[in-house]
Amino acid sequence: SDFDRPQLQGTLHKWTNYIHGWQDRYIVLKNGTLSYYKSEHESGYGCRGAISLAKATIKPHEFDECRFDVSVNDCVWYLRADSVESRQQWIDALELCKGESGYGTGSEN
Amino acid sequence: RILSGMAVPVTPPPTSPMVQHHLTAEVDAVVKQQVAMARLGVGECGTGWQLFAEDGEMRMYRREQEVDGMVVDPLKAVHTVKGITGHEVCHYFFSPQYRYDWETTLEHMNVVETISEDTLVFYQLHKRIWPASQRDVVFWSHIRHLPNDQDRDGPHIWTVVNQSTEHPEYPGCSGKTVRIYLTVCLLCQTIVNPPKDGAPISRNDISCKITYCSVVNPGGWAPASVLRAVYKREYPKFLKRFTAYVINQSKNKPIMF
Numbered sequence: 001s002d003f004d005r006p007q008l009q010g011t012l013h014k015w016t017n018y019i020h021g022w023q024d025r026y027i028v029l030k031n032g033t034l035s036y037y038k039s040e041h042e043s044g045y046g047c048r049g050a051i052s053l054a055k056a057t058i059k060p061h062e063f064d065e066c067r068f069d070v071s072v073n074d075c076v077w078y079l080r081a082d083s084v085e086s087r088q089q090w091i092d093a094l095e096l097c098k099g100e101s102g103y104g105t106g107s108e109n
Numbered sequence: 110r111i112l113s114g115m116a117v118p119v120t121p122p123p124t125s126p127m128v129q130h131h132l133t134a135e136v137d138a139v140v141k142q143q144v145a146m147a148r149l150g151v152g153e154c155g156t157g158w159q160l161f162a163e164d165g166e167m168r169m170y171r172r173e174q175e176v177d178g179m180v181v182d183p184l185k186a187v188h189t190v191k192g193i194t195g196h197e198v199c200h201y202f203f204s205p206q207y208r209y210d211w212e213t214t215l216e217h218m219n220v221v222e223t224i225s226e227d228t229l230v231f232y233q234l235h236k237r238i239w240p241a242s243q244r245d246v247v248f249w250s251h252i253r254h255l256p257n258d259q260d261r262d263g264p265h266i267w268t269v270v271n272q273s274t275e276h277p278e279y280p281g282c283s284g285k286t287v288r289i290y291l292t293v294c295l296l297c298q299t300i301v302n303p304p305k306d307g308a309p310i311s312r313n314d315i316s317c318k319i320t321y322c323s324v325v326n327p328g329g330w331a332p333a334s335v336l337r338a339v340y341k342r343e344y345p346k347f348l349k350r351f352t353a354y355v356i357n358q359s360k361n362k363p364i365m366f
Contacts, residue, residue, distance in 0.1 A: 015303045016262035018310055018366050022303070023262070036262070049260030063305075073150075074189070074318060075260070078303050 006030040008093040010086075011040070015078035022080065029053075029093055032100070034070060034077070051075060058094045060087065070094065117206050118219040120229070130224050132274065136251050140270045143294035144255065147268075147320045151185060158185060162345045166190070169344055179326060180336040184344060186321040190352045192312040195267035195297025196254070196365050198319060201355050202295050203252040203269045205229065211354040216243075221276050227252050231271075232279050234286065242329060245281075246289040248273045257298075264298040264318075287329040296320040299366065312364060321348060 007029045014025040014036060025048075026037040035050040037043040051072050061067035065084050068091055070077045081087040151158040151170050158170035166189040171182045190198075201207050205220050212218075214235050222230040228251045237243040248271045255266040271293040275281075281288030302314045327336065359365070 014262065015301075017264065018299075018301050020262075021307070025262070048262055074300075075263075076300070 007097060008090065012090070013080035027079070029090075029097060032097055034094070036077075051077065053094060053097050056094070056098060058091055058098070060091060115209055115217070117209065120205060120220040121223050123223045123225055130228075132224060132228075132249060135272075136224075136228055136249060136270075139272050139292070140251055140253060140268070143270045143292070143322065144266065144268055144296060147185075147294045147296040147322050151187070161341055164345060164349070167345065167348060169348075171340075175333065176326065179328075179330060180333045181324060181326045182337070182340070183324045184322065184340070186319075186344065186348055188319045188321070188348060188352065189300075189316055190319060190356065191316045193317050193352070193355050193359050194299040194315060194364060194366055195264075195317050195319075196299070197359050198297045198317055198352070198355050199252055199267040199269045199295060200365065201358060202351070203229075203250060205231070207354075207358070211351050213350070221247065221279065224249065230274065230276060232276070235289075241331060242287045243285065244289045244327065245279075245286040246273065246291060247276045247279050247281075248291060264300060267297045267299075269293075269295045287327075289328050290326040291323065293323040293325075294321070296322075310364065312360070315364065319348075319352070 009026070009028045009030075011024050012027050013022045014027070015021065016023050024039070026040045026043055028035045028037070028043065028047075032053050033050050034053060034056075035047040037045075037047055051070065053070075053072075056070055056072045059069045059071070061069065064080070066082065066087050067078065067080045068087055070079065079090070081090060158172060160168060161171050162169040167186065168188075169184065169186045171184050174181050174183060201211070205218070208218055209215060212233075216234045216236045218231060218233040220229050221232050224230065228249060230247065230249050233246050233248075235244045235246070250269060250271045252269050253267070255268065257263045257265055271291060273290040273292070296319070298318045300316045300318055301310060302316075304310055304314050
């Protein structure tokens with residue numbers, strides 16, 4: 001069904017930690033959850049982390065026009081797309097997903 | 110550096126390899142359990158944490174609990190402090206050489222036993238607070254670095270767990286002092302804000318998310334109202350003083366990630 005299909009997926013730069021800094025990660029938006037994998041190849045195995053978008057804040061970066069931050073409480077994912085257009089596509093999809101999550105699970109579609 | 114003017118006693122060498130020590134299994138089990146509990150948010154475990162103090166980023170919660178008429182309210186505090194790492198916070202909390210600097214209630218402390226580099230047994234004699242009897246405590250203390258299993262690229266965890274224990278050289282019930290029983294878990298994660306255009310990470314880019322959980326049975330007997338009034342005042346003071354100490358010690362030093 002539509003509900004099981006990812007709404008958006010692709011490789012983004014994700015801020016990891018102080019040693020590795022920005023790294024390419026395969027990001028999947030599906031069922032109101034944003035998950036990430038080391039690569040598309042590894043998406044069949046367990047994800048490295050996930051956040052629910054229901055109460056997330058999506059914030060385009062003020063100066064870096066490819067970057068956007070997704071946060072839930074004090075957990076923040078810093079993400080960078082390859083282009084301004086790609087960033088907009090991700091932000092739109094995430095905002096849409098947030099809006100939907102307020103009206104049930106979406107599974108009635 | 111030692112404010113009280115007391116010399117820090119020499120830490121004895123390890124008595125046996127960690128794997129052979131009788132406390133090894135207990136340390137491992139308590140650390141795992143305490144870390145799991147500390148990682149739960151105050152709303153997640155359904156046990157009714159009550160907010161009792163708030164100051165800037167700091168929030169302190171408690172659950173009212175009594176054992177044999179004695180207040181043993183579990184405490185859970187969360188705080189975010191700019192400019193320091195979780196490793197630094199845990200380093201200053203664990204290492205005996207700094208204890209007299211920030212633990213202002215100590216009359217005397219020493220390391221009774223070194224189980225391993227990351228696990229020590231402490232004896233602490235606290236200052237008498239008139240009109241109560243003097244308190245003392247024996248506990249093992251363990252420092253550990255853990256990967257983040259919930260977000261594998263995310264911030265790692267540094268923790269120090271303190272747990273009351275027994276030691277033949279320091280039996281309780283000496284008559285002069287009252288023995289305290291405690292379980293404390295300090296859990297830290299360093300949040301790094303990505304610096305602009307690959308610039309090196311400075312202290313302006315980092316902050317430390319701290320969770321401090323403690324259950325203390327002060328021993329003896331004291332009225333519930335007095336104990337609750339004392340911890341409401343003392344816990345916020347302690348956490349602010351200790352984190353300010355870490356900031357002060359760390360500034361102008363390389364970041365210890």
